[in-house]
Amino acid sequence: MPEPIILIPARYASTRYPGKPLVSLKGADGEKTLIQRSWEVACRVLPRDQVYVCTDDDRIIAAAEGFGAQTVLTSDRCRNGTERCAEAVRNLGTDAEIVVNLQGDAPLTPSWFVADLIEAMRRAPELSAATPVLRCDAATLQSLKNDRRAGRVGATTAVFGTDWNALYFSKEIIPFCDQLAADAPIPVFHHVGVYAFRAKALAAYPDLPVGTLEQLEGLEQLRFLENGLVMKCVEVNARGRVFWELNNPTDVPLIEAELQKELA
Template sequence: MSVLIAIPARYASSRYPGKPLVGLRGASGQTLSLIERSWRAAMEVSGIDRVVVATDDTRIQDAAQAFGAEVVMTSPYCANGTERCAEVHAALGGGYDIVVNLQGDAPLTPAWFIEDLVAGLLNAPTAEIATPVLRCDGETLQGLLNDRKAGRVGGTTAVFAQDNHALYFSKEVIPFTSRDYSEDAQTPVFHHVGVYAYRPAALAAYPGWQVGPLEQLEGLEQLRFMENGRSVLCVEVEAKGRQFWELNNPEDVPRLEAMMAAMGLE
């Protein structure tokens, strides 16, 4: 099975313009751009045949090529990372059995998240798309709730059936729970990790579908699959002591830097 990782990165984010080029300071004090840290995370994954940065902006292209990444230029009209991944796979001539979308705002994604994701899709031959979910501890859940109280769009949560196929994804914190949890207690809330693994046929079909009301309301690209009758497999992954968060807002920069310092990540 051949596997491609594409890292979609766009400069003109409405919530955080220029986000891929924002610097993040690691535990040693070294500052690297968000896109470089995401690329380095992808390069640590085993069993991958190719890693490319997918962008429509020459500033990101220049920065990525400067640190050694392969870059595929894509259309500025791609609505989201999945559309960009579909364009990349087509531009490369297709031929990959699985395409992984490692979004360029998740530099703390451990290699085993992606390795387990690919394995999960391979072990579910009828599944067309898979995405990781991570059970929240009390501290992570409180972080999600704090973001919503402050009016920030933070992490995404997922609910899924007994067969691990998604029921819904939301930027609200779901399912609702009225309990208070200690920092290290396990909760019933699952943090959606913004990585996807697609089979090529489903990925190629995606740009041809219209944006549905749920995708439009939530701003979550994976809902387009569900609104078109395609099942999304949720693959539970383990933190193994690693902290995880995406860079969604400027306020997340010190949060990620503190996490890297605590974990000793350079």
């Protein structure tokens, strides 16, 4: 079977944070751009010749090639990272059977999250797509509740069946658990925005109808569920690590504080 690849979709024209992929982040290993740190996460999982930055912006292409990354130029018509990955696969002409979408704003993603996804896809050839979920601890759940009470979206949560196939993803906290007993296991799972796709399923994604739920939630993975496709949830263990994404300028000091620690 052909080796898997990791694609890192990145765009310059972010609504909330223009130029975000080229923001510099200071860490224990010096100062590097966000896109370079995301690429380095991928290179801890697969050899660098199986990792690509895909973007519609020449500035990101130049920066990525400057630190040694392979790049794929995509159009500016892609509506989300999964569509950009689908186009990148077409442009590459690769025969990879497993394609990972690692978000370009995720420099703290533990490498084993990605490795666990790839392994799940290898074990079950019938899977179309897989994504990591992480059980919330009490502190994380309380933080999510505080965010919602303040009108902020703290994270995406996921619910799934006994077969671990996703039932729904939401920016609300699901399932409802305000009456949960103090000693009961917390049933809320944080969704980590990384995806592994079978190449055929990824190729079909841009042509799937965009449904009401995807539009309302602003979650690209809901396109699979609304069109009756299966996405497997893979439980991962953070091993004490935090993995904030960089969404706003205020996130920079939080991420830099973590980057001062040694990354696995």
